[in-house]
Amino acid sequence: MNKKYQNGFFIFGIIVLGIMITQLDFHQVWEGLRHAGYWFIAVVMLWAFLYLFNTSAWYIIINSQDRKEGQKKVSFAWLYKLTVSGFALNYATPGGLMGGEPYRIMSLSPRIGPERASSSVILYAMTHIFSHFWFWLLSLFLFIFTQRVSMPMAVLLTVTGAFCVLGIWFFISGYRKGLANRVMKFLGHIPLLKRWALPFIESHREQLDTIDRQISALHKQSPKTFVSAVLLELSCRFCSALELFFILLVLMPSANFLQCVLVLAFTSLFANLLFFIPLQLGGREGGFLMSTTALGISANAGIFVALIVRLRELLWTGIGLLLIKFDKKA
Template sequence: MKKKYQNGFFIFGIIVLGIMVTQLDFAEVWQGLQHAGYWFFAVVALWAFLYIFNTATWYIIIRSQEKKPEDRVRIPFWWLYKVSVSGFALNYATPGGLMGGEPYRIMELKPKIGVERATSSVVLFVMTHIFSHFWFWLLSIPLFVFTQPTTTFMAIMLSLAGFFCLSAIWFFLSGYKKGLAVRVMRLLGYIPGLRKWADRYVAENAEQLQNIDRQIAALHNQDPKTFFTAVSSELLCRIFSALEVYFILLVLMPDANYLNCILIISFTTLFANMLFFMPLQLGGREGGFLMSVSGLGLTASAGIFVALIVRVRELIWTAIGLLLIKCFKQSDTEKQD
């Protein structure tokens, strides 16, 4: 990636991060960190481990596209790890989520494998990342039914959530089979103000979009084992991410239940992703924690404490990811332009 673009991503992320930090109540944060003690460091370190799953998924997808000898390019796993962490940091800091991290990943990977493979691998990773969320939410429904008392209201809500998740899974499976690039660009044409641009873009880049769609479809249609491995890696990341809530709740209650933590993460991420347009899902994640812990019989103060620690952890990893943008060696970036 050219240095001016790299600096642009870095400066934008730092500005947004600074704005988000100013929204914190520093006295409350300090009190929460003192209460969490060494468990806070365990929470921060956990995400260094969880990002390995995300990177492994993307790495598997990139390798699955090596159909010809000339497609085989050495991409160091830990270089991809740094790009992945930085991409998530930009997503956290960007309203709308995918507006920052995904273009950055494509631009970093493009010099190594070309724009079409870079774009299709990033699109496939995003699809797999979101696809695993729907499976996680769907699997959490029977977990709730078997472990928690279920009222009529909750039964109705769980049924609606199940229908929503199954519909989304069907949509993504259809996208995996046929590709999504052309379909998404055509859908953009229905948005007021974007129709002319979308139609012109599809007309000018029809061949490239079709190639991207063929590469997307190849993962599911021609390599189902790799597809299953990629989805499983992301799903395991979702399950292990509940360790974060578990570590935090151990501060408040030594008898914390890990299954409850999975449900808390499931309900919280579902609610937070409904507010995807907000930077770092400000307010949405906190509201999700409050609703999920109260729904499982925990106190509101426990939900506030969990939300506070998670928010600080997110800010720390956002800062780490933004700093990693500037940590690439020259040989990895501008020398390839």
């Protein structure tokens, strides 16, 4: 990647991270870290493991695509670095995908070409979001089988289930027909983006068609690759509930892993509905508080969980931003 753009991503991320750190109550942070003890280290190390799932899903997507002459093979270690940095930018950027995905495309393009880089990044982003919808849908059934369901809760679960099914249908349709042209046409109907999107579609129609063909090829020609990538991402969702399990063990030695899955599902759904907020500030904490109390866990425990998770996110965001400066060849 061009050093100018690399430095731009790095400086922007550091500024936003610095602003978010200033919003912390440092006394509360210190007390939380003292209380968590070595479990905080376990939580941080867990994410070094979880990012392996994300990288593996993206790695098999890239390797499933036809490699043209002159394009390099991307190493897993370099892609892991790119994965962590990309998520760091997504965490720090309002709109989520507006930060990490352009960075990934620009980093990959010199190695595998712009069309292949764009399609692999779009495919991975689709798979990442697609797995969230499956995680939320499966968690609904888990809730029904393990918790008492009142009438208001039944209505909420029905609405949420319909939302998840609609999301799954949308992405399956996108896998079959491609998504690049559809997204650009959608942007072409938004007043503030219309002037940019329509000329872009006309001048890049061939590239967009190529990207869509590569997206649909994964679903049609490589079903094993498609299923493997989705299962890796879905496994990552369930394994990430270990983070909440580790934190709750500090307060509740009898903490239940299944409850942690439900807390994570509800919180991530609530936070993603507020995707336009950097790091889902406030939304994530509110989601933890509501989901923990709804499952019979004390409000103080919910606040403690939210604090430790926020500190872990800030730490890994800082690590990811620093990795932007170590952009060695794959």
